[in-house]
Amino acid sequence: MILRWRLSIAAICICAVLLGCDSDPVRRTCSNATALSGFMSEFKMVQHQLRGYFKVIDNCSFEVSRFDMLPGADVCWWGAVSPGFDDITAGFVISDDKLNKTYRNDSFVVSLRENVSLDQIGVVTVWDVQTESDFGYVVLPNVSEVTSAPSPGGEMEGTRVYGEPTMLENCRVLSGDYQLRWTLDVDRDFIEIGLEAATGMQNYMAFGWANPNATSDFMMGADVAVTGFTEEGLPFVDDYHITGYSECIINKDGSASGVCPDTIYEPNDPIGSVNNTEFLYGHRRDGVSFIRYRRKLSVSDNKYDLPVKYAENATVIWALGLMSPPDTLRPYYLPQNHGGEESVAFGHLVLNVSEHINDCLGPIDAEDKEDQDLIIVDANTQLVVTSDEALHYPNPPNPAKVLYINKKEAPVLRVERGVPVKFSIQAGHDVAFYITSDPLGGNATLRNMTEIIYAGGPDSQGVLTSPLELTWAPDRNTPDLVYYQSLYREKMGWKIQVVDGGLSDMYNNSVVLDDQLVNFYWTLSKSSISIAARGEKKSNYLAIGFGSGMIRSYAYVGWVELNGTAHVNTYWIDGQDASSVHPTNENLTHVRCRSENGIITMEFTRPIDPLCSHSDRPECRNIIDPTTPLRVIWAMGAKWTDGGLTESNMHSATSQRPIRVLLMRGSAEAEQDLRPVLAVHGFMMFLAWGILLPGGILAARYLKHVKGNGWYKIHLYLQYSGLSIIFLALLFAVAELRGFRTASSHVKFGITAIVFAFVQPLNAYFRPERPAAVEQSSSARVAWEYFHVIVGRCGIVFGLVALFTGMKHLGERYGGENVHGLDWALIFWFSISALSVMYLEFQEKRRQRERIFGSSDWVLGNSDDDETDLLSPTANGKDSLSLTTGRMEVQLEPLNR
Numbered sequence: 001m002i003l004r005w006r007l008s009i010a011a012i013c014i015c016a017v018l019l020g021c022d023s024d025p026v027r028r029t030c031s032n033a034t035a036l037s038g039f040m041s042e043f044k045m046v047q048h049q050l051r052g053y054f055k056v057i058d059n060c061s062f063e064v065s066r067f068d069m070l071p072g073a074d075v076c077w078w079g080a081v082s083p084g085f086d087d088i089t090a091g092f093v094i095s096d097d098k099l100n101k102t103y104r105n106d107s108f109v110v111s112l113r114e115n116v117s118l119d120q121i122g123v124v125t126v127w128d129v130q131t132e133s134d135f136g137y138v139v140l141p142n143v144s145e146v147t148s149a150p151s152p153g154g155e156m157e158g159t160r161v162y163g164e165p166t167m168l169e170n171c172r173v174l175s176g177d178y179q180l181r182w183t184l185d186v187d188r189d190f191i192e193i194g195l196e197a198a199t200g201m202q203n204y205m206a207f208g209w210a211n212p213n214a215t216s217d218f219m220m221g222a223d224v225a226v227t228g229f230t231e232e233g234l235p236f237v238d239d240y241h242i243t244g245y246s247e248c249i250i251n252k253d254g255s256a257s258g259v260c261p262d263t264i265y266e267p268n269d270p271i272g273s274v275n276n277t278e279f280l281y282g283h284r285r286d287g288v289s290f291i292r293y294r295r296k297l298s299v300s301d302n303k304y305d306l307p308v309k310y311a312e313n314a315t316v317i318w319a320l321g322l323m324s325p326p327d328t329l330r331p332y333y334l335p336q337n338h339g340g341e342e343s344v345a346f347g348h349l350v351l352n353v354s355e356h357i358n359d360c361l362g363p364i365d366a367e368d369k370e371d372q373d374l375i376i377v378d379a380n381t382q383l384v385v386t387s388d389e390a391l392h393y394p395n396p397p398n399p400a401k402v403l404y405i406n407k408k409e410a411p412v413l414r415v416e417r418g419v420p421v422k423f424s425i426q427a428g429h430d431v432a433f434y435i436t437s438d439p440l441g442g443n444a445t446l447r448n449m450t451e452i453i454y455a456g457g458p459d460s461q462g463v464l465t466s467p468l469e470l471t472w473a474p475d476r477n478t479p480d481l482v483y484y485q486s487l488y489r490e491k492m493g494w495k496i497q498v499v500d501g502g503l504s505d506m507y508n509n510s511v512v513l514d515d516q517l518v519n520f521y522w523t524l525s526k527s528s529i530s531i532a533a534r535g536e537k538k539s540n541y542l543a544i545g546f547g548s549g550m551i552r553s554y555a556y557v558g559w560v561e562l563n564g565t566a567h568v569n570t571y572w573i574d575g576q577d578a579s580s581v582h583p584t585n586e587n588l589t590h591v592r593c594r595s596e597n598g599i600i601t602m603e604f605t606r607p608i609d610p611l612c613s614h615s616d617r618p619e620c621r622n623i624i625d626p627t628t629p630l631r632v633i634w635a636m637g638a639k640w641t642d643g644g645l646t647e648s649n650m651h652s653a654t655s656q657r658p659i660r661v662l663l664m665r666g667s668a669e670a671e672q673d674l675r676p677v678l679a680v681h682g683f684m685m686f687l688a689w690g691i692l693l694p695g696g697i698l699a700a701r702y703l704k705h706v707k708g709n710g711w712y713k714i715h716l717y718l719q720y721s722g723l724s725i726i727f728l729a730l731l732f733a734v735a736e737l738r739g740f741r742t743a744s745s746h747v748k749f750g751i752t753a754i755v756f757a758f759v760q761p762l763n764a765y766f767r768p769e770r771p772a773a774v775e776q777s778s779s780a781r782v783a784w785e786y787f788h789v790i791v792g793r794c795g796i797v798f799g800l801v802a803l804f805t806g807m808k809h810l811g812e813r814y815g816g817e818n819v820h821g822l823d824w825a826l827i828f829w830f831s832i833s834a835l836s837v838m839y840l841e842f843q844e845k846r847r848q849r850e851r852i853f854g855s856s857d858w859v860l861g862n863s864d865d866d867e868t869d870l871l872s873p874t875a876n877g878k879d880s881l882s883l884t885t886g887r888m889e890v891q892l893e894p895l896n897r
């Protein structure tokens, strides 16, 4: 409708001249009194910091007073049947007056158009026609209800609809971007306070009363309320008491000091007796936080709360600053030191809350009004499009359901020209996703607008079970700002920023680090490496580290201070606590760090080899070898500083495990947890090579003199069970790793050992017949026996080497600490075994000596070389003494002598 007006400017001008537009506020004699006359209401703020009072004069004019508003594109007075999305979008312009500036506590009268009267409409709205945005509105009472109500004269003189949470009686400017609003209710013994500031969503707003006895150090002993938003975006308020100039610290004995919630001082407090703040309302609009709460004037606990002596001058204090999210030690949102300058970040003033004050001239105009989540799209980012209930859609009014991308409500997307964007559309069949030049979408042709469609259309719809994959490649002709929307309904999507040369354009390689929350980019050159890292989650610092854990890592921390100064610092970390983070002096160049909507990006270039002259400094050992995998970890947190680090700099999110980045190849792999199947492989191999096979060999060597063929059976059983276990363990490893990779020494040694091991039963099967007892062995038999023994022992040696290389492998893969213990256990086991063998050998030699020189009837067969009758079950069994074990042999020694 407004378009038609614009198209016929000449007509408007003539009309304006005839009616004398704008020259006289009440230009039309409107005798037509209405039942609504005298009705007063507060405006409901929707956006653009709109505040003010509305009063009906007569059926064709109304008065607006104390009106605040940030300017829009094409803002006018708009009438509709109801504030619902469909009704209000179908409304119409009701006045020729435009709202084309910033309003600061302004008062004026608005006349309606000739053909419009107030009793036709249900809601009066401040409306931006271009963006279909509702800035704020007043709902008018139903005229028929009013007239039927028994009020004198049928008029609503004095009828007030007050109680908007954004409206308070008084207002006082605390600093440029921070306002205090309040309403005092002495009769009901409370004061309602609204704190409003243009500050980050992660920041707190604090306000409270100083100890009345204090003349300086107003913070000490003060009773303050701390307000802010949780990480989920929910507003809250808590009652705090200040006992020290520090962040809240809980001492060993459980007592607390610093800026702590009242409930921390009294952990066993029955609910609510020390907590005298009550949350009423909170929102975040146009980059401005507003939180309204109520506190009692009198107090029930004298320890942590101060009474508000409302009729007197009192010193109040305030501050703005960063808030630490809860951690396991302190499950509270805790304000950090506000820092900054007095009367910018903190301050105090004398206030008498019973006086009427309004020195807030105009709305708070935040520099950064965009609060939406930002998704920076890389070549390997998959964007999942769904639809869900609208909670904080950036441009109300909006339909009940809007688009979500990667679970974020209507986020801003940032894409790069030349980098294809992949969408997986699963928002239901009633959403046809498309990318358009029109800010509202919903088939702009219907609104008589032209639009350019860049991707998508009526067919771009899908559901979870059959998502539609859509690829869009923004090119150099794509404008800087386009929109993703649904073709069937307006205002479901939001903005797409199209930029040149994002990180994936500037760096040759990129990988995603653990948990998909940090992207890591790099470009290698001959002597230096350029690195960039970007967090995908809101935070105040981003750290990446080279190492397999926080301990013994080289860390690079990027952060941006409140005043916009950006830093990237380097550290060597050798412990878990703040004191183990040692600043280093690495030679970084091309350093950049920036934070956009809490998303931190840092970039730097460093030499591959630091080439220090003082090689005793830890950073001199921070050499990057492009040919070996670089282990990269990350962390994010609430606050970082140049100077002394404390527990408050603890990270709030961190990688679960390092990622091994292959710098030359441009890829990465996760560092796996010790996979159980491989652990079983290791244990089984130890069982076979460390116990069963050597046991079998020992049985063959040292138990020959046992009566019967016992040693032979033992040898056979042990070797066969060893071989079967080896076979199974090998299958486990091959199955787990999906095939052989013979590159590693472990696999080479292992295979050799297994080949040796499996040669044994084969050659045992083909062994030449043992000649009859007493005779000399055939030479074939002797040769075979030597072969069998040598192959067996070589197998064991290779097996042992394979065990140790396996351990080394384990160490490389999963970090050294745990593996060292296992290494030592293995070495201990083999030392014990070697000692036992030496003892047995000694016994055996002595026995042989006795056999040769003694008087016993032992001298049989091949007494000088026991190995020649290795496998014969009958060789010397019959005639030997019935000794079953080495121990018994020892006991029987005296008999033999």
Ligand SMILES: *[C@@H]1O[C@H](CO)[C@@H](O)[C@H](O)[C@H]1NC(C)=O
Binding pocket: 031, 032, 033, 117
């Ligand atoms: C008010 O104006 C309407 C037309 O706009 C007319 O029908 C009605 O009779 C008028 N009422 C009075 C009281 O003048």
Ligand SMILES: *[C@@H]1O[C@H](CO)[C@@H](O)[C@H](O)[C@H]1NC(C)=O
Binding pocket: 022, 097, 098, 100, 101
């Ligand atoms: C705003 O509109 C009024 C007429 O409604 C006009 O007089 C004024 O110059 C305009 N102001 C600006 C800044 O465009």
Ligand SMILES: *[C@@H]1O[C@H](CO)[C@@H](O)[C@H](O)[C@H]1NC(C)=O
Binding pocket: 211, 212, 213
């Ligand atoms: C202030 O001082 C008075 C008297 O010196 C004392 O009674 C009162 O408890 C003090 N108030 C606080 C909050 O310390």
Ligand SMILES: *[C@@H]1O[C@H](CO)[C@@H](O)[C@H](O)[C@H]1NC(C)=O
Binding pocket: 237, 238, 239, 261, 263, 272, 275, 276, 277, 278, 279
């Ligand atoms: C204080 O009380 C309010 C309700 O009165 C409650 O919402 C808030 O969680 C309480 N705060 C604490 C720290 O218990």
Ligand SMILES: *[C@@H]1O[C@H](CO)[C@@H](O)[C@H](O)[C@H]1NC(C)=O
Binding pocket: 311, 312, 313, 350, 352
């Ligand atoms: C409060 O302070 C103001 C000046 O800041 C002073 O003019 C006024 O008299 C004081 N009122 C009381 C009750 O002390």
Ligand SMILES: *[C@@H]1O[C@H](CO)[C@@H](O)[C@H](O)[C@H]1NC(C)=O
Binding pocket: 443, 445, 446, 458, 487
């Ligand atoms: C958009 O609206 C125009 C005009 O009504 C219509 O011709 C066109 O088919 C619509 N497009 C889609 C995709 O619905």
Ligand SMILES: *[C@@H]1O[C@H](CO)[C@@H](O)[C@H](O)[C@H]1NC(C)=O
Binding pocket: 446, 447, 448
């Ligand atoms: C669209 O605009 C053209 C003229 O620009 C007009 O003739 C037509 O009626 C308009 N259609 C709608 C649906 O407003």
Ligand SMILES: *[C@@H]1O[C@H](CO)[C@@H](O)[C@H](O)[C@H]1NC(C)=O
Binding pocket: 561, 563, 564, 565
């Ligand atoms: C920002 O603050 C830091 C100290 O917090 C100061 O060193 C630096 O100079 C400030 N930068 C600007 C641009 O004000």
Ligand SMILES: *[C@@H]1O[C@H](CO)[C@@H](O)[C@H](O)[C@H]1NC(C)=O
Binding pocket: 587
């Ligand atoms: C850092 O490296 C640059 C270029 O390699 C060199 O010019 C500069 O002297 C180095 N600075 C330090 C402190 O080593």
